[in-house]
Amino acid sequence: KQEVTQIPAALSVPEGENLVLNCSFTDSAIYNLQWFRQDPGKGLTSLLLIQSSQREQTSGRLNASLDKSSGRSTLYIAASQPGDSATYLCAVRVYSGGGADGLTFGKGTHLIIQP
């Protein structure tokens, strides 16, 4: 059974710092990995999706890397801003036959950027 772990569970840093969020998964047979952002009381917003054949994806100040063989991904946020404060969730897509491909999520990292 696939399990996804995110470290740290919570993080508080001053504005302007670069930071790294970590995600690990137990089964390396994944199709892709997706990073989401969740604001309080809101749904999930997709940030980056990395296919299993890719090593990294970039969008603005965000960079996500994937090491499938070791079961790890990192989300790098450059020059953090107070607006980046949210919960960040990592999820993997595993194809389990018959078209079943629901995401398996970690518990998230709650990020606070201090002004």
Add this chain to the structure above:
Amino acid sequence: EAGVAQSPRYKIIEKRQSVAFWCNPISGHATLYWYQQILGQGPKLLIQFQNNGVVDDSQLPKDRFSAERLKGVDSTLKIQPAKLEDSAVYLCASRGQLTYEQYFGPGTRLTVT
């Protein structure tokens, strides 16, 4: 492009009552998912539809939860009877045939008292 719509946004019921949630996916998306997110946890898949057929319901508590997608578009998720531990946010997501990304709705926050 309109996003995934869900209603209601909030619902408070007493235990043993029944409740239903509605989801309208992004137009043209054949695959629809329902997830349950308990406070402090990541979302957990409950059921996946491909058009109007069930692809995966292995984690759906079938003694009290049911879901349908009769015309392959809108979907409803029902809980009957509700328990205290069903208090959670219920998220609906959809995915197109040619994309890998799942797009999520705003969720329905259910409180069972």
